[in-house]
Amino acid sequence: MAKFNRTNTEIAHVYRGTFIHSTQQAAVQILEDALLGVDTEGKIAFIGKGTEQDRLCQTFGFNLSEITQLAQHEFFMPGLVDTHIHASQYSYAGTALDMPLLQWLNTYTFPVESRFKDLEFANRVYTKVVRNIFMFKTKILTHFENDFGQRALVGKVCMDRNNSVKHYKETSQESQEETCRLCSGVLNVRKVLKHKVRLGLGTDVAGGYSASILDAIRRALESSKVLTIQDPEYDTLTFEEVFRLATLGGSQALSLDDQTGNFEVGKDFDALRVNVAAPGGPIDLIQSEEPKILLEKFLNLGDDRNIVQVFVAGRKVVPFTDATPE
Ligand SMILES: [Zn+2]
Incomplete structure (x- = not known):
């Protein structure tokens, strides 16, 4: 049975094909041969079955010819959310990750931050960041530890396995200086989730080397395996x-989950259109695969060659063109 929102009646786009997203109940929910309508405000107006298209056409007043049909090996998934990136550090991403933290701050962070008074430099860096993170919808956060000042910032990146910010808050910066590096241990995500903490992934550029959340996904899976190697009782995170x-x-x-994060009526249409078998792409599909395998292959092997289109609040932002986005 189709779900829809009658208040937004004007439909801008309709897509038919496979949609893959998460819900509170299911880490991965696959909607095969689904029909999804986006209204003129970029919000999801309805989600139904492809077989319901005649009735949905009548209800929402669009023509069958306006439906965009996804190709084989294609699916839509929600836009990836980077919960934590230092945009001002982007110019030195992927460098000097083996340096002790304070040396890194003094060599890179502080000198580069002072360059941002040059607006041309700031414009160049931030334009690149926004283009690379697929998310225009930006919410500015800071390390919560920064409330404690620089000393606690050091504490954050040196957190022990008990994540004891308090401990480091009470420890002098000097005593941490020698041991602090750009790493902070491996988080026991399973334990955090059990406590119903709201949890996402962040690239943490430039402490994290890559601005891609696909890389963060792979690191999260590998880190979870490391925890299992250390403790066979540890229940490794699944890709779902x-x-x-x-x-x-x-x-x-x-x-922001009232606005984005999955495909629900009333939320913004923030989505990646993924073609797992994109020509010239990194994935060789030897045989046809079910959608869940396609998702897993994309998360493990894919890159931006597989991301055919990106939509933010219904507007197509990838591929970039000089023309006004749809
Ligand atoms: Zn950070």
């Missing part, structure tokens, strides 16, 4: 769970 962290979980962590 990490997919949810990267989408719905991230939107919840940022308190």
